[in-house]
Amino acid sequence: MENAEIQIDALSICLNINGWEMMISLGFMAAxxxxxxxxxxxxSAKAAKERLAYIFTDNKDVASAVGDLSPLLAVSILLNSVQPVLSGVAIGAGWQSIVAYVNLGCYYIxxxxxxxxxGNVFHLQVKGIWIGMLFGTLIQTIILxxxxxxxxxxxxxxxxxxxxxxxSKVETDHETVVTSDN
Structure with a gap:
């Protein structure tokens, strides 16, 4: 590899960040x-079917609805792992207003x-509302x-x-630093 040390260091950083992100999902996997x-x-084959909703509720209808929404949860986790990073890049570059307009447009428009x-016209109920919000997040992610x-x-x-x-102004003789706050 060319620049092997740099490439391995970069890979190490990326894998560490990925590891931090994975800690929660790996905890759920272990459990x-x-x-x-x-x-x-x-x-007990029936009990072996893992239903995470039962961590939060005893209601079978609610647990079934959570199972129905789980694919949207997976997409949400994916998009919400990427979009904040892209927003952070844009904010770090000084484009706070652009990020704000993209957020407002993608969510409200x-x-x-x-x-x-x-949700209402196509009668998808909460699933339709969530799909709409995910679509807004997808568009936001693509734009960023x-x-x-x-x-x-x-x-x-x-x-x-x-x-x-x-x-700010740095004096050439390195004696003082004058900023707009002084």
């Missing part, structure tokens, strides 16, 4: 595997109306991804330096 194994060992139509991908990051460095120079 589910023990429960399913115990139920199968007892000969796209997500909520699509959710209302799917395109913005991040098409950004000239070298130009952003120049813009950031200009902002810093506008708000």
């Amino acid at each position: 589910a595997s023990v429960r399913v194994a115990n139920e199968l060992g007892k000969g 796209i997500g909520i109306p699509v959710g209302i139509v799917l 991804l395109v913005i991040s991908y098409k950004t000239d990051w070298e130009k952003q460095v120049t813009i950031a330096r200009n902002r810093i120079n506008k708000w």
